[in-house]
Amino acid sequence: MVSPGREIMNKVRCAHCRCLFVxxxxxxxxxxxxxxxxxxxxKSAWQRRKLETDLDYKANQRECQKSWSARNPDYWQRWRAQNPEYGIRNRALQKVRRSRRRRRIAKMDALELHSKIKTGTYYLIPVTVEAVAKMDASAQKVLLISSA
Ligand SMILES: [Zn+2]
Known part of the structure; x- marks a missing residue:
């Protein structure tokens, strides 16, 4: 026998839109x-996962895309002509990416310049107790203790 509340209890949250559904x-x-x-x-999550884990699938997909491109050589050229705003957006994004990269490199140089850590051998010790307990490889804070 099914109780009236059962349906509500069996609802699950959608992994995409987060709404409840039966x-x-x-x-x-x-x-x-x-x-x-x-x-x-x-479907796209499934395909992403499949591409990561199944090398045959990945090779097959690439082969399909290649032969499709060979059959439709001017597709992207036509697409770009029909969607000029995409080219504008793409160039703008490219510009942002380039300047961001340049800034990052500049910052790195400055960091290296001001670095006060002397060359030598150090022990890397995780700072938090939890990190020590788990020996967490992703622990971001470490103490530098000179072995000298
Ligand atoms: Zn949904």
Missing amino acids: PNHRIKNQRYCSKKECQRAR
Whole structure:
């Protein structure tokens, strides 16, 4: 027997839009609701994961894209002609990326210039107790203790 509250209790949160939905009982571990954009997000997440983990799939996808490009050599040229605003946006973004990179390099030089750490051998000791307990490799704060 199914109690009236059961349906509400079985609702899950969509991994994309975060809304609550009742999963289809025929789909195991359903994480996305049935909305069009959520299903699209599910597919692209699946494909991203597949490309990362399945080398055959990745090679096959690349092969498909290559042969498609060979069959449609002027597609992107035509697309750019039809979407001139994209070229403008792209050039602007490129400019931002370039100046950001330049600034980062400038900052790095300044840091190196003012660095007071002397050349030598050091022990890297994680600062937090939790980091020591876990020997967390991602611990960002470390103490430099001279071995001399
Ligand atoms: Zn959703």
